[in-house]
Amino acid sequence: MRKEVKDMEQASQLPKNRIGRSVRLMFRWMGKNWPLMILSFVFLYLITYLRTIVPLFGQHIIDVILKFSDKGSKLPAYLQDLITGDTVPKQLLMAAILLVSLEFIRSVMIFFRRMATALFSEKVAYRLRNNLYRQLQNMGYTFHSHAETGDIIQRCTTDVEAYRFFIGDQIVEIARLTMLVGMTIWRMSQLNTTLTWISLVITPIILTIAIIYFRKVERMFQTIEANEAKMTTHVQENVSGARVVKAFANEAYEVEKFRRLNRTFTDSDFNFVKKMSLFWSSTDLICFMQFCLIGVVGVVYASKGIISIGVYTAFLAYAGNIIWPMRQLGRLMGDFSKATVAVYRLDHILDQKDEYVEANGNQTPDIFGNVRFENVSFRFADSTYHQLGNISFDVNKGETIAIIGKTGSGKSTLMNLLVRLLEYQEGTIYVDGTPITDIEKHHLRKNIGIILQEPFLFSKTVEENIGIADSELLGDRVREVAKIAAIHDDIVHFEQGYNTLVGERGVTLSGGQKQRVAIARMLLKPKPILIFDDSLSAVDTETDIQIRSALKKEWKHSTVFIITHRITTAKEADRIFVIDKGTIRESGSHDTLIRQNGLYKTIWDIQSKIDFQVEGGEDHE
Numbered sequence: 001m002r003k004e005v006k007d008m009e010q011a012s013q014l015p016k017n018r019i020g021r022s023v024r025l026m027f028r029w030m031g032k033n034w035p036l037m038i039l040s041f042v043f044l045y046l047i048t049y050l051r052t053i054v055p056l057f058g059q060h061i062i063d064v065i066l067k068f069s070d071k072g073s074k075l076p077a078y079l080q081d082l083i084t085g086d087t088v089p090k091q092l093l094m095a096a097i098l099l100v101s102l103e104f105i106r107s108v109m110i111f112f113r114r115m116a117t118a119l120f121s122e123k124v125a126y127r128l129r130n131n132l133y134r135q136l137q138n139m140g141y142t143f144h145s146h147a148e149t150g151d152i153i154q155r156c157t158t159d160v161e162a163y164r165f166f167i168g169d170q171i172v173e174i175a176r177l178t179m180l181v182g183m184t185i186w187r188m189s190q191l192n193t194t195l196t197w198i199s200l201v202i203t204p205i206i207l208t209i210a211i212i213y214f215r216k217v218e219r220m221f222q223t224i225e226a227n228e229a230k231m232t233t234h235v236q237e238n239v240s241g242a243r244v245v246k247a248f249a250n251e252a253y254e255v256e257k258f259r260r261l262n263r264t265f266t267d268s269d270f271n272f273v274k275k276m277s278l279f280w281s282s283t284d285l286i287c288f289m290q291f292c293l294i295g296v297v298g299v300v301y302a303s304k305g306i307i308s309i310g311v312y313t314a315f316l317a318y319a320g321n322i323i324w325p326m327r328q329l330g331r332l333m334g335d336f337s338k339a340t341v342a343v344y345r346l347d348h349i350l351d352q353k354d355e356y357v358e359a360n361g362n363q364t365p366d367i368f369g370n371v372r373f374e375n376v377s378f379r380f381a382d383s384t385y386h387q388l389g390n391i392s393f394d395v396n397k398g399e400t401i402a403i404i405g406k407t408g409s410g411k412s413t414l415m416n417l418l419v420r421l422l423e424y425q426e427g428t429i430y431v432d433g434t435p436i437t438d439i440e441k442h443h444l445r446k447n448i449g450i451i452l453q454e455p456f457l458f459s460k461t462v463e464e465n466i467g468i469a470d471s472e473l474l475g476d477r478v479r480e481v482a483k484i485a486a487i488h489d490d491i492v493h494f495e496q497g498y499n500t501l502v503g504e505r506g507v508t509l510s511g512g513q514k515q516r517v518a519i520a521r522m523l524l525k526p527k528p529i530l531i532f533d534d535s536l537s538a539v540d541t542e543t544d545i546q547i548r549s550a551l552k553k554e555w556k557h558s559t560v561f562i563i564t565h566r567i568t569t570a571k572e573a574d575r576i577f578v579i580d581k582g583t584i585r586e587s588g589s590h591d592t593l594i595r596q597n598g599l600y601k602t603i604w605d606i607q608s609k610i611d612f613q614v615e616g617g618e619d620h621e
C-alpha cells in the first residue's frame, strides 16, 4: 500500500520512457472510436488539398488570364478546363465562381471534420471518465485511505480534459499542419525548386527552438500540475474540515497557508507564461525574417524572369502556409508534452490493482456466522511492527462478542481483516469453515454488516442514506430499521422527516444521530455477521441499551462483534476479548474475567468508579 502511495507521489517524477508508453495509452484509450478519427483525417486531407490550391488561382489569374507573363497555368488541368470564356472578364468571373465554390465545399468539409473530431474526443473522454470512476470504486481500502481526494479529483477533471483536448483538437491540428506544410512544400517545388529551398532555410532553427522549448515546458507543466493539486487538496480538506478549523480558531493560519500555496502556484504559472511569451516573440522575429528572405529573393528571381509574377505571388501565399504552421507545431509539441504528463498521471489510477480482480476468491458458500481466526498476524506495509500478532479465536453462530482495549490496540484493524478491507499476512480466517480469501469479496461483504468507526453520510435524504444498500427497500423497511436503531423518533421530529437532506458529511445531524443512521443502514437486510466498530460511543447509555435490546430481539441468530469502550456494554456480551498491543490478552465472559483479576478487572474498576461518581450513587458491583 505504501507502494501505491509512492506511486501517486512519483507520478510527478516522470520516467524517461514515459512518452512511448503515454502514446501507446493514448491510442489504447481510444478503444473502438478510432474510425471517427480516421474520418476526420480524411476530411482534413481534402480540406488541406483545397487550401493549397487557392494560391494557384492567383497565379493562373495573373499569368494566364491577365497575361502578365507567358508562363503557363499551374492549376490542375481539370480546374483549368473549367475556367473558360471568350473574354478576360468572363474568365475572371468563372475563376471567381470556381474559387468561391471550392471554398464553399471546403467550409462544409470543415464543419463535418469538426463534428467528427468532437464526437470522437467526447466519446473517448466519456469512456475514460467511466473507467476511472469504476477503477476508483474498485480500488482497495488501503489506496483510498492514503490517496488525497484533491489530487484524485484533479486527475479525473483537469487531466482528462488535457487528454481530451489533445486527442480532439491537437492531434488533428498536428495532422492538419503537417499535411499543410507537406503539401505546400510539394506544390512550391512544382513551381520553383531553388526558391522552395530558400523558403525552408529557417525552418530547422524554428524546430530546434521548439524542441528546446518542448523540454522546458514539460518540466514546468509538471510543477504547475503538482502545485495545483496541492492547492486543490488544501481547499478540499479545509472545506470538509471547516468545523475543525473553526473549533481551533485556525482560520488565519489556514488562509495564510492557502496564500502560500496559491503564491507558489501563481509563480509557477507565471513562469510558464513568461517562457511562452519569450517563445512567441523570438519565433515571431525569425518567421518575419524568413518572410523577408522569400520576398527579396522572389523579387530578384521575378525581375530576372526566372519566375513569373504569378508564381511570385503564389510563393508569398505559400510562405504563410509553412512559416506560421512551423511555429504552431512547436507550440503543439509543448501541448503534446502536457498531454503525456496528464496521460501518465491518469494511468497511475488506471494501473492500480483492482481488488476484485487481483485478490478475490471465487466461492460463494452459505454463511451462517461461525468465525474462526487461526494464528492471524497483520502488519501495515509502512509499519515496522505487527499491529496484530498471532490472533486465534473461535466464535459460534449467534454469539455476541465484545471487543475492548486501549485506543490504537488494533480493534478496528481486527474487524477490518474479517471483511477484507485489509489483507492479513499470516494465518487464516475462516467463515463457516471456508478461508475468507477463497470467498468472493462481494459475497463476503454482503453477508457481513460493518459499521465503520467513522460513518459517512452522503448528501442525500435521511431515507436514502439508510436505504443506500438497496434502493428498492425504501419506505416501511427503512422506518422499521430506524426504530431498531432508535433514530426514528429523532427523524420524525425533523421538519421534513425522512426527506430531510443530510448535508455533506451529515452536518445537520449530531454525532449520535449520525451513528444511529449508520446502524439503521446496516440493519436494512438480515446479515449473519454484524460488526459495530465503536458505533454506540456517541449515544447515551440508555439509548445504547435500548438499541442493543432491540437488536437482540431482531437479530438473535446473527453473530455480533461490538467494539466498545463502555464496559457496561461489554458486560452484556457472551464473551469479551480484551485486546492489548495487537494481541488478545484475555477472553471470556464478564464473570470469568472479573475473577481472573487482570486487565478487564482493572478497566471495570476504573469505569465503575467514574460511573459511580457521575451518577452519585450505587456502585456496579
Ligand SMILES: Nc1ncnc2c1ncn2[C@@H]1O[C@H](COP(=O)(O)OP(=O)(O)OP(=O)(O)O)[C@@H](O)[C@H]1O
Residues within 6 Å of the ligand: 145, 380, 382, 383, 387, 405, 406, 407, 408, 409, 410, 411, 412, 413, 414, 453, 534
Ligand atoms: N492505515 C494505517 N497505516 C499504518 N498504521 C495504521 C493505519 N491504520 C491504523 N494504524 C495503526 O494500527 C494500530 C491499530 O489501529 P486500530 O485502528 O486498529 O486501533 P483501535 O484499537 O481501533 O483504536 P481506537 O479505539 O482508537 O479506534 C494503531 O497503532 C494505528 O496507529
Ligand SMILES: [Mg+2]
Residues within 6 Å of the ligand: 411, 412, 413, 453, 533, 534
Ligand atoms: Mg478503532
